[in-house]
Amino acid sequence: MDKMNIQHAGDVNIIRKKHMKLFFAGLVIIALVFGAGAVTNYNHIEGVMSIPAAFQWLFANMLFSGSTLSNLPNVLRLLWETILISIVSTTTAAVFAGIFAIMGSKLTAVNPVLMYAAKLTASVSRNIPVVAWALILVISFGTNAATGFLALFFATFGFLVRAFIETIDEASKDTVEALRATGATYPQVIAKAVIPEAMPQMFSWMLFMIETNIRSATLVGLLTGTGIGYLFDLYYKQLNYEMVSLITLAIVIAVLIIEWMSNLIRREIL
Amino acid sequence: MVLKTKERQQLAGQEKKADDIVFPFDSDEHRPLDTKKDDAPVIMEISNIDKAYSGDKKVLNDIAFDIRQGEVLSIIGPSGAGKSTLLRVINRMIEPSRGSITFQGEDTLSMKGRKLRSMRTDIGMIFQHYNLVDRSSVFENVLHGLLGYKNSLQGIFSLYTEAEKQRAVEIITELGISEQLYKRCDELSGGQKQRVGIARALIQDPKIILCDEPIASLDPNASRTIMEYLRRISRERGITIVVNLHQLDAAKQYSDRIIGLNGGRIVYNGNPDDIDPDTISRIYGSKLDELIVE
Numbered sequence: 001m002d003k004m005n006i007q008h009a010g011d012v013n014i015i016r017k018k019h020m021k022l023f024f025a026g027l028v029i030i031a032l033v034f035g036a037g038a039v040t041n042y043n044h045i046e047g048v049m050s051i052p053a054a055f056q057w058l059f060a061n062m063l064f065s066g067s068t069l070s071n072l073p074n075v076l077r078l079l080w081e082t083i084l085i086s087i088v089s090t091t092t093a094a095v096f097a098g099i100f101a102i103m104g105s106k107l108t109a110v111n112p113v114l115m116y117a118a119k120l121t122a123s124v125s126r127n128i129p130v131v132a133w134a135l136i137l138v139i140s141f142g143t144n145a146a147t148g149f150l151a152l153f154f155a156t157f158g159f160l161v162r163a164f165i166e167t168i169d170e171a172s173k174d175t176v177e178a179l180r181a182t183g184a185t186y187p188q189v190i191a192k193a194v195i196p197e198a199m200p201q202m203f204s205w206m207l208f209m210i211e212t213n214i215r216s217a218t219l220v221g222l223l224t225g226t227g228i229g230y231l232f233d234l235y236y237k238q239l240n241y242e243m244v245s246l247i248t249l250a251i252v253i254a255v256l257i258i259e260w261m262s263n264l265i266r267r268e269i270l
Numbered sequence: 271m272v273l274k275t276k277e278r279q280q281l282a283g284q285e286k287k288a289d290d291i292v293f294p295f296d297s298d299e300h301r302p303l304d305t306k307k308d309d310a311p312v313i314m315e316i317s318n319i320d321k322a323y324s325g326d327k328k329v330l331n332d333i334a335f336d337i338r339q340g341e342v343l344s345i346i347g348p349s350g351a352g353k354s355t356l357l358r359v360i361n362r363m364i365e366p367s368r369g370s371i372t373f374q375g376e377d378t379l380s381m382k383g384r385k386l387r388s389m390r391t392d393i394g395m396i397f398q399h400y401n402l403v404d405r406s407s408v409f410e411n412v413l414h415g416l417l418g419y420k421n422s423l424q425g426i427f428s429l430y431t432e433a434e435k436q437r438a439v440e441i442i443t444e445l446g447i448s449e450q451l452y453k454r455c456d457e458l459s460g461g462q463k464q465r466v467g468i469a470r471a472l473i474q475d476p477k478i479i480l481c482d483e484p485i486a487s488l489d490p491n492a493s494r495t496i497m498e499y500l501r502r503i504s505r506e507r508g509i510t511i512v513v514n515l516h517q518l519d520a521a522k523q524y525s526d527r528i529i530g531l532n533g534g535r536i537v538y539n540g541n542p543d544d545i546d547p548d549t550i551s552r553i554y555g556s557k558l559d560e561l562i563v564e
Contacts (some may be wrong), residue, residue, distance in 0.1 A: 174397065174399055175401055178401035180390075182394070182415050182418045183386075187426055192425065193403060197405065
């Protein structure tokens with residue numbers, strides 16, 4: 001056997017190199033923080049120092065009293081409307097996204113032209129932010145619930161197509177091969193391999209989008225003049241901060257409840 | 271070579287245990303040398319097959335061989351030799367770039383649609399990673415083997431006849447997994463999953479079963495069970511088994527004929543007993559040294 005050259009541990013400088021990298025990365029981040037502050041005339045120390053005062057102001061102005069609570073039914077009604085619109089737009093988007101994902105996944109694509117068309121449609125609708133969708137649609141549809149629905153629909157659709165395509169590719173690759181090898185038809189492969197294997201993960205993505213959309217719906221409502229967002233905007237402009245804090249609190253609680261529920265559902269199906 | 275006898279002894283030691291746990295096999299340690307296999311009818315002729323994925327690099331290069339009825343044919347070779355591609359060319363999961371395949375007197379490479387599906391029902395396939403629908407039951411997975419015989423609607427709505435369901439139960443029982451019938455496939459062990467895979471192939475009533483590294487993810491005991499099942503299937507039902515293996519020992523022990531693949535070319539095609547160190551070095555290339563040292 002050849003004599004091997006045994007290296008000295010002292011020559012192996014892997015750890016030292018890593019420490020140097022970490023050190024320089026830290027320097028760069030600190031430089032960026034102060035550089036950005038200098039350019040934008042923002043003083044970090046002053047910014048941090050003003051936080052206690054801001055909170056004091058918040059507590060002084062936003063703690064709501066009993067008389068504000070009498071408006072609660074109205075808040076809840078609009079919040080409920082907002083939640084429903086998010087759920088309806090997400091589930092509708094999920095159905096369409098499912099069809100487009102099957103066309104757009106390499107694994108299940110019917111033909112390449114349709115595949116790229118599906119991917120392009122999804123990419124366009126995904127890369128226009130939901131706020132931009134709302135502003136564009138409000139011009140043509142006016143300020144009503146349908147505009148909010150459509151804005152959420154398009155943004156959700158684009159995101160879900162992409163998530164679904166990845167799910168299909170990941171979850172059902174092997175099974176699709178096996179069923180094709182038995183001589184199964186295309187619809188059979190979709191029904192027996194793709195859907196059972198990908199469905200739980202797809203459902204989980206849909207629940208995630210419902211949660212996200214309840215948050216976005218508030219913002220969209222602000223722009224389209226519907227739902228809880230509209231109410232928020234209204235009281236905010238009247239400088240009625242007690243109502244603003246009540247609405248914010250209601251939204252936070254609603255989102256927490258929805259998250260908790262979707263986690264329950266997720267645990268059941270996965 | 272020393273190690274080899276050791277391994278044999280180990281295998282013999284395991285034998286009793288395996289039989290107790292798994293299945294009462296016929297205790298034929300020695301492969302019954304069925305000389306008849308050499309004049310069994312040819313059911314598939316493969317000639318001049320080339321496959322190139324991109325550019326000039328050929329994954330398969332001028333592949334030609336016959337497949338006979340009821341034989342166990344092993345395809346061995348180093349990783350990247352083209353074993354998996356070759357297997358998938360046989361049932362046209364991968365399209366070859368050139369060549370011809372004749373199966374039961376018909377040219378398979380020109381088949382389309384219904385004809386292609388009907389050809390695939392005659393060729394079962396099992397996989398290294400089992401490729402079962404994990405979230406469905408064993409029973410449903412076995413019935414998936416019948417999809418090729420069904421039209422789309424019958425398949426989608428699981429409209430199987432009572433006789434078909436009965437056959438599924440029989441095959442599941444025969445493979446010793448009847449207790450798992452209701453279980454979801456992700457609850458099974460590797461060996462059990464592979465038996466579900468075999469059951470799914472068997473219910474197709476195929477002429478050939480293609481096996482892509484069927485024991486590569488299994489422990490020695492389960493591997494042995496699966497190989498025994500495959501050999502039994504070929505002996506008792508006259509179904510041809512074409513199996514990709516990277517374990518030379520298993521190939522020698524269980525097959526009637528071995529094809530050695532290297533760099534997309536067939537470098538050996540013959541009796542497993544005639545494989546000598548020289549042949550091994552031709553199949554595995556420079557890896558021979560490593561094989562001996564190990």
